[in-house]
Amino acid sequence: MNTALQPPASAYFITEEKEQNERRTLAVLVDNEPGVLARVIGLFSGRGYNIESLTVTETEHEKHLSRITVVTSGTPHVLEQIKSQLARIVPVHRVVDLTTAARERGHDGPIERELALIKVQGIGEQRLEALRLADAFKAEVIDANTEHFVFQITGRVSKVDQFIAIMAPLGLVELCRTGVAALTRGKEGM
Amino acid sequence: MDTSPTQPAEQMTGAEMVVRALKDHGVTDIFGYPGGAVLPIYDALFQQDDIRHILVRHEQGAGHAAEGYARSTGKPGVMLVTSGPGATNAVTPLQDALMDSIPLVCISGQVPTTLIGTDAFQEADTVGITRPCTKHNWLVKSINDLPRILHEAFYVATSGRPGPVVVDIPKDIQFSTGTYTPPAPVEQHKSYQPKVSADIGRIQAAIELLASAKRPIIYSGGGVVNSGPEASRLLRELVELTRTPITSTLMGLGSYPASGKAWLGMLGMHGTYEANMAMHQCDVMLCIGARFDDRITGRLDAFSPGSKKIHIDIDPSSINKTVHVDLPIIGDVAQVLGEMVRLWREQTKQMDRSALSEWWRTIETWRARDCLAYRPNDNVIMPQYAIQRLHALTKDRDTYITTEVGQHQMWAAQFFGFEQPNRWMTSGGLGTMGYGLPAALGVQIAHPEALVIDIAGDASVLMTMQEISAAVQHNAPIKIFILNNQYMGMVRQWQQLLHGNRLSHSYCEAMPDFVKLAEAYGGVGIRAEKPGELDDAIAEMIAVDKPVIFDCRVANLANCFPMIPSGKAHNDMLLPDEATDEAVANAIGEKGRALV
Ligand SMILES: Cc1cc2nc3c(=O)[nH]c(=O)nc-3n(C[C@H](O)[C@H](O)[C@H](O)COP(=O)(O)OP(=O)(O)OC[C@H]3O[C@@H](n4cnc5c(N)ncnc54)[C@H](O)[C@@H]3O)c2cc1C
Ligand SMILES: Cc1ncc(C[n+]2csc(CCOP(=O)(O)OP(=O)(O)O)c2C)c(N)n1
Numbered sequence: 001m002n003t004a005l006q007p008p009a010s011a012y013f014i015t016e017e018k019e020q021n022e023r024r025t026l027a028v029l030v031d032n033e034p035g036v037l038a039r040v041i042g043l044f045s046g047r048g049y050n051i052e053s054l055t056v057t058e059t060e061h062e063k064h065l066s067r068i069t070v071v072t073s074g075t076p077h078v079l080e081q082i083k084s085q086l087a088r089i090v091p092v093h094r095v096v097d098l099t100t101a102a103r104e105r106g107h108d109g110p111i112e113r114e115l116a117l118i119k120v121q122g123i124g125e126q127r128l129e130a131l132r133l134a135d136a137f138k139a140e141v142i143d144a145n146t147e148h149f150v151f152q153i154t155g156r157v158s159k160v161d162q163f164i165a166i167m168a169p170l171g172l173v174e175l176c177r178t179g180v181a182a183l184t185r186g187k188e189g190m
Numbered sequence: 191m192d193t194s195p196t197q198p199a200e201q202m203t204g205a206e207m208v209v210r211a212l213k214d215h216g217v218t219d220i221f222g223y224p225g226g227a228v229l230p231i232y233d234a235l236f237q238q239d240d241i242r243h244i245l246v247r248h249e250q251g252a253g254h255a256a257e258g259y260a261r262s263t264g265k266p267g268v269m270l271v272t273s274g275p276g277a278t279n280a281v282t283p284l285q286d287a288l289m290d291s292i293p294l295v296c297i298s299g300q301v302p303t304t305l306i307g308t309d310a311f312q313e314a315d316t317v318g319i320t321r322p323c324t325k326h327n328w329l330v331k332s333i334n335d336l337p338r339i340l341h342e343a344f345y346v347a348t349s350g351r352p353g354p355v356v357v358d359i360p361k362d363i364q365f366s367t368g369t370y371t372p373p374a375p376v377e378q379h380k381s382y383q384p385k386v387s388a389d390i391g392r393i394q395a396a397i398e399l400l401a402s403a404k405r406p407i408i409y410s411g412g413g414v415v416n417s418g419p420e421a422s423r424l425l426r427e428l429v430e431l432t433r434t435p436i437t438s439t440l441m442g443l444g445s446y447p448a449s450g451k452a453w454l455g456m457l458g459m460h461g462t463y464e465a466n467m468a469m470h471q472c473d474v475m476l477c478i479g480a481r482f483d484d485r486i487t488g489r490l491d492a493f494s495p496g497s498k499k500i501h502i503d504i505d506p507s508s509i510n511k512t513v514h515v516d517l518p519i520i521g522d523v524a525q526v527l528g529e530m531v532r533l534w535r536e537q538t539k540q541m542d543r544s545a546l547s548e549w550w551r552t553i554e555t556w557r558a559r560d561c562l563a564y565r566p567n568d569n570v571i572m573p574q575y576a577i578q579r580l581h582a583l584t585k586d587r588d589t590y591i592t593t594e595v596g597q598h599q600m601w602a603a604q605f606f607g608f609e610q611p612n613r614w615m616t617s618g619g620l621g622t623m624g625y626g627l628p629a630a631l632g633v634q635i636a637h638p639e640a641l642v643i644d645i646a647g648d649a650s651v652l653m654t655m656q657e658i659s660a661a662v663q664h665n666a667p668i669k670i671f672i673l674n675n676q677y678m679g680m681v682r683q684w685q686q687l688l689h690g691n692r693l694s695h696s697y698c699e700a701m702p703d704f705v706k707l708a709e710a711y712g713g714v715g716i717r718a719e720k721p722g723e724l725d726d727a728i729a730e731m732i733a734v735d736k737p738v739i740f741d742c743r744v745a746n747l748a749n750c751f752p753m754i755p756s757g758k759a760h761n762d763m764l765l766p767d768e769a770t771d772e773a774v775a776n777a778i779g780e781k782g783r784a785l786v
Contacts, residue, residue, distance in 0.1 A: 034331075035317060035321065035327075035329075038321060042322055046322050080510060081511060084509070087506065087507075088507050090382045091326075093380070
């Protein structure tokens with residue numbers, strides 16, 4: 001038969017993904033109703049998408065709106081799917097790709113901040129060292145006695161990561177992070 | 191109806207609200223099965239005559255019946271089930287409806303709100319279980335929310351890309367009293383707003399592209415049926431105007447008539463040679479309400495490599511999901527085709543006639559390959575022949591066809607020519623064995639005078655056989671036409687292709703006597719074993735005004751061709767005349783096997 005053809009072919013052919021993964025921050029405005037978070041998380045797990053960070057709280061009480069910030073990664077093609085699958089969820093009002101929006105406005109990315117609480121145990125020299133470093137990172141002491149500190153640090157994810165890494169050998173006991181909160185720069189809203 | 195809020199008539203129980211909302215949404219028939227957590231609703235149903243309740247024998251049957259009802263009417267199907275096992279039995283039809291975009295409203299009972307979370311009797315987390323298999327679902331926590339949620343449920347199920355929804359209603363809410371508000375004349379939702387009308391610039395670009403084509407093809411799908419009869423009418427008009435060859439997915443059969451001049455037959459894995467070759471070689475592809483399923487595309491990197499692709503779809507997530515398209519148009523098929531046809535006429539667009547004639551000549555050479563040919567037999571009924579006779583003897587009637595899943599389903603798609611949309615009900619996306627019999631019940635309830643036939647396989651039909659009892663009870667004279675090959679034929683075919691002909695558990699042992707089975711249920715059993723008996727037996731089946739099981743004994747080892755075996759190219763498509771035992775055994779190489 002026609003050998004000039006590039007053969008199309010079979011069902012169930014699994015092709016390898018050749019595109020590179022990218023990281024994106026998405027803001028999802030949802031009705032604050034029961035189950036909405038389960039829908040969003042279920043979508044990610046059910047379709048095999050990645051969640052690197054997820055933050056959610058009610059942002060407009062009267063309107064019953066919550067804002068979900070998801071940091072995800074995937075190929076550009078998968079990222080487009082993630083956005084349209086999210087937008088398809090009935091209680092979702094809007095999905096905004098903050099990373100792309102920021103780039104379109106000539107910025108590197110959206111403003112992203114995270115808060116962490118970090119408990120460090122120690123005495124003597126170690127204790128002083130922890131305090132010195134906290135000071136350098138502009139972390140606040142929000143609880144302390146003679147044997148421990150609880151630091152609060154806010155900043156970019158990388159800064160929080162770094163601070164935690166430094167505290168590890170100095171008696172890090174426990175930590176809690178909020179996940180990323182993000183907005184685009186400039187006067188326009190989402 | 192009096193809508194004044196001061197009227198005491200507007201005060202009613204939750205159970206009464208359910209029944210009232212169904213009426214207000216034009217529902218006349220529902221399919222269900224009672225149980226403790228829905229008894230108040232059953233009590234409300236008992237005290238009225240506007241809504242007919244069809245008692246099924248298993249909740250899965252209720253769901254598929256509602257799907258068949260929906261697909262054959264364009265209206266939403268409604269099912270009513272109890273909590274716990276009632277709701278879990280509904281999961282298969284919900285997922286089926288999700289995959290095939292069928293509007294289905296499922297109302298389930300739930301344990302009283304105060305008992306939720308206590309592992310109460312027949313408690314299941316219904317909204318949790320059904321979240322991924324519905325378009326949306328609700329647990330009603332207050333009587334004040336019930337009317338709004340019921341109206342929203344109908345709106346979500348039927349608008350945009352249709353789909354299944356669940357409203358889970360605790361028993362105490364069904365008992366409690368509140369104020370019923372009727373549905374708004376125009377439904378508005380604060381967050382859910384499907385886009386129906388497409389960007390006119392895109393539509394203009396689409397007709398430009400189509401007019402510039404030398405080798406165009408229309409690839410239409412289930413979305414045309416979803417969009418309603420006007421969409422099919424416009425599709426025919428567009429084909430008429432442009433002489434573009436047209437193929438369709440399994441889900442879209444009937445939107446363009448099988449007797450139409452431009453019809454190439456179904457495409458995809460078991461599609462025709464001419465349809466698949468034309469898809470591969472076209473330069474402009476107009477995809478209308480189809481979703482580039484893997485049964486169509488095969489190897490994605492080699493799918494129709496030389497074409498510009500236009501994709502009309504109401505769901506943005508269908509666009510670029512698997513295949514990159516050049517011109518996406520988000521909107522309702524009827525709306526978009528309406529504009530396309532209007533602009534085409536206004537601007538007196540013309541196709542390139544000589545290129546098109548050349549293209550048609552090429553297609554004719556593919557058609558001449560006669561890819562659906564099979565060897566007739568005087569002694570044994572060939573399954574293809576059985577479908578051809580069934581078609582010939584029913585085509586002048588008001589006929590609706592449902593199917594189960596397997597070879598018989600594919601032969602039905604290949605050999606039964608559909609002339610109208612909404613006449614063909616099949617489980618495409620989920621491929622649910624056991625769909626066809628209850629779906630036929632649902633179709634027959636919607637069309638009491640029509641001839642409704644479930645083209646079945648002997649294995650599939652046993653999965654929901656009990657619904658023949660529901661058909662007998664409700665005087666629904668459905669015809670269950672079993673292509674009885676004693677095998678799970680489709681499974682056997684794959685075992686022959688992939689697993690060295692080791693037929694592991696695909697032979698149907700201990701089959702019932704289908705004629706006696708029909709009689710046991712109060713229906714009629716008919717058997718045909720020789721080709722010569724077939725026509726009379728079919729005529730007899732049609733004449734009987736009762737549910738019939740037709741045991742059509744067909745060639746046991748026939749296989750379904752054409753077929754694009756896994757890992758193979760189109761020009762390696764297995765055609766029936768080439769499918770010798772050896773060719774079948776070697777059809778899929780080592781590499782292809784790993785891909786399945
Ligand atoms: C054993 C077996 C074998 C099969 N073999 C084949 C085969 O050979 N060939 C084949 O074609 N199929 C085959 N199928 C079926 C296949 O699995 C898919 O179900 C089918 O191809 C999907 O059809 P579709 O693309 O038309 O999409 P559907 O599932 O019908 O989806 C409809 C699309 O239209 C959109 N839509 C819905 N409403 C509207 C509207 N109003 N306006 C615009 N867009 C709308 C939806 O968003 C969706 O994208 C087989 C199934 C089984 C079980
Ligand atoms: C519920 C369910 N279980 C299993 C399958 C896998 N399956 C697909 S086709 C098939 C065999 C169908 O046999 P039959 O109904 O006799 O039809 P035939 O292929 O012989 O026409 C099976 C088991 C399925 N599609 N659905």
